[in-house]
Amino acid sequence: MSSPERDNAERAYVLAHLDDLHADLDAWLRIPSISADPLHAADVAASASWLAEALRRTGFPTVEIWPTPGAPAVYAEWPSADPNAPVALVYGHHDVQPVDPLELWVHPPFEPTVVEGADGPELHARGAIDDKGNVAFHLLGMRAHLAATGRDTPAVTVKLLIEGEEESGSPHFADLLREKRDRLDCDVVVVSDTGMAAPHLPSAVTSMRGLADAEITLRGPAVDLHSGSFGGAVPNPLHAMAQLLASLHDDEGRVTLPGFYDKVRPLTERERELMGRVPFDEQAWLAGPAASRVTTGEAGFTTQERIGARPTAEVNGLWGGYQGPGHKTIIPAEAHAKLTFRLVADQRPGDVGDQVRAWVEANLPAGIVAEVHAPPAGVAPCASDLDSPWMDALLRAIAQAWNSSPDDVLFMKEGGSGPEADLVEQLGAPLLFLGAGLPTDRIHSPNERVLLSMLHRGAEATAHLWRELATMRPGGQTTS
Numbered sequence: 001m002s003s004p005e006r007d008n009a010e011r012a013y014v015l016a017h018l019d020d021l022h023a024d025l026d027a028w029l030r031i032p033s034i035s036a037d038p039l040h041a042a043d044v045a046a047s048a049s050w051l052a053e054a055l056r057r058t059g060f061p062t063v064e065i066w067p068t069p070g071a072p073a074v075y076a077e078w079p080s081a082d083p084n085a086p087v088a089l090v091y092g093h094h095d096v097q098p099v100d101p102l103e104l105w106v107h108p109p110f111e112p113t114v115v116e117g118a119d120g121p122e123l124h125a126r127g128a129i130d131d132k133g134n135v136a137f138h139l140l141g142m143r144a145h146l147a148a149t150g151r152d153t154p155a156v157t158v159k160l161l162i163e164g165e166e167e168s169g170s171p172h173f174a175d176l177l178r179e180k181r182d183r184l185d186c187d188v189v190v191v192s193d194t195g196m197a198a199p200h201l202p203s204a205v206t207s208m209r210g211l212a213d214a215e216i217t218l219r220g221p222a223v224d225l226h227s228g229s230f231g232g233a234v235p236n237p238l239h240a241m242a243q244l245l246a247s248l249h250d251d252e253g254r255v256t257l258p259g260f261y262d263k264v265r266p267l268t269e270r271e272r273e274l275m276g277r278v279p280f281d282e283q284a285w286l287a288g289p290a291a292s293r294v295t296t297g298e299a300g301f302t303t304q305e306r307i308g309a310r311p312t313a314e315v316n317g318l319w320g321g322y323q324g325p326g327h328k329t330i331i332p333a334e335a336h337a338k339l340t341f342r343l344v345a346d347q348r349p350g351d352v353g354d355q356v357r358a359w360v361e362a363n364l365p366a367g368i369v370a371e372v373h374a375p376p377a378g379v380a381p382c383a384s385d386l387d388s389p390w391m392d393a394l395l396r397a398i399a400q401a402w403n404s405s406p407d408d409v410l411f412m413k414e415g416g417s418g419p420e421a422d423l424v425e426q427l428g429a430p431l432l433f434l435g436a437g438l439p440t441d442r443i444h445s446p447n448e449r450v451l452l453s454m455l456h457r458g459a460e461a462t463a464h465l466w467r468e469l470a471t472m473r474p475g476g477q478t479t480s
C-alpha cells in the first residue's frame with residue numbers, strides 16, 4: 001500500500017508542466033514511424049528529427065541524428081559540471097509496431113486520443129507507451145531535475161541513444177554501438193522500454209529474455225500432386241510438418257531440442273521468492289491481457305516464472321498448399337513454419353540453430369527433406385545485478401515517485417527481448433530498467449494505450465534518479 005502523497009520539488013515541477021508532456025506526445029505520436037514497413041522510412045526519419053528538436057528545446061547542448069543502413073538513431077548528451085560525476089546512458093526507441101488489423105482500433109492509431117479509464121485518463125495511440133511515452137517522460141524529467149536542484153547542468157552526465165529499428169529487430173544497432181563506441185562511454189545504462197506491475201505497485205524490471213528464430217521448409221514431391229491419384233501413397237509435407245511441430249514440446253511442456261536446457265541458469269530460491277511477491281491474479285490475467293481460456297506451459301513453474309524467467313519455443317506461423325476459396329485437392333510440394341525461442345540467462349542465440357537442425361533431423365519421416373534457416377545473431381538475454389549500488393539508487397528514485405520505501409519496490413522479469421545485451425556487451429556497464437508501461441497497455445496490439453499518471457510518475461522518477469546517481473562515483477563507489 002502506498003503511503004500518503006509526499007510533496008517534493010521534482011513532483012511539484014512535473015505536475016505544473018504536465019501540459020508540456022502531453023503536447024509533446026500529441027505531436028510525436030502523430031508520426032507513423034513504422035520501421036518494419038519500407039513505405040514509412042520517411043516517417044521514421046521525421047520521428048528522429050522531431051525528437052532531436054525536442055531534445056534541443058529541453059536544453060541538451062549536443063544533439064545528433066546518427067544514420068544507419070536502415071533507420072536513424074538520435075544521440076544527445078548533457079555533461080554535468082561536476083567532473084567526477086558518473087555518466088548515465090538512457091536507451092529507448094522511436095520506431096513503432098505496425099497497426100494491423102486497422103479495423104480493430106477504436107480510435108485512429110496515429111491520432112492520439114485521451115480516454116477516461118478505470119484508473120484515470122489514458123492516452124490511446126500506436127507508440128503511446130512502446131516506446132515514445134517511455135522516452136518522452138525523460139524530457140520533462142530532466143527539466144524537473146534541474147528546477148528542483150537549482151542546477152544549470154544535470155547532477156550526472158546524461159546521454160541518450162534512441163534507436164529507430166527496435167521494432168524490426170535492431171539489425172544495425174550492434175554495428176552502430178561499435179562505430180560510436182568512443183562517444184558512448186558510460187558508468188550505467190538506463191533502459192526505458194519496460195514497465196511496472198500495476199499503477200499502485202512500484203516495481204523494477206531486472207532482466208529480459210533473449211530471442212532466436214528459425215524458419216523450416218519441408219519438401220516432399222517435386223510438384224503439387226493430385227490427391228486422388230497420389231494420396232496415401234507419397235509423403236505429404238504438411239502432414240510431416242504437423243507431426244514435427246507437435247513434437248516441439250514433451251508432455252511436461254519442456255522444449256525437446258537436444259541441448260536446449262544445457263546452459264539454462266536455474267532460478268534461485270531468492271529469485272522465485274522475489275517474483276512471488278508481485279501480485280498476480282491469474283484468472284483476471286486470462287480474462288484481460290492474455291485473452292485466453294487456460295494457462296499452459298512448462299510443469300513445475302508458475303505462470304509468472306514461465307513468461308519471465310524460463311525459456312520457451314513458439315510456432316509463429318505455419319503455411320503450405322492451397323489456401324484460396326473452395327478446395328484444391330492436392331498433396332503440396334512444400335510446407336513452411338516460423339519458430340521463435342525466448343532465452344534466459346547463459347543461453348546463447350547462436351546455439352539454437354544447430355539445436356533446431358538436430359531436432360528436425362531426428363524427427364523427419366522418410367521421403368521428406370528439410371531446410372532450416374536460423375540467423376546466428378539473435379538477441380542475447382540480459383539481467384541487472386540486484387545487489388549493486390546502482391540498483392539501490394534506482395530503487396530510491398522509484399520509491400520517492402510512488403510514495404513508498406525502496407524495500408517495497410517489487411522486482412519483475414520481463415518476458416520480452418530487446419538489444420539491451422548489445423549495450424552491456426559493447427559498453428561494459430551495469431544495466432538498470434526504468435519504464436512506465438503496464439501489462440494492460442496492449443503493446444503491439446490494436447488500441448495501445450498508456451495511463452497518463454504512469455508517465456507523470458515516470459517523469460518524476462527519472463528526475464529523482466539523476467540526483468540519486470550523483471551519490472555514486474565511476475566504478476560504482478558511493479560518496480557517503
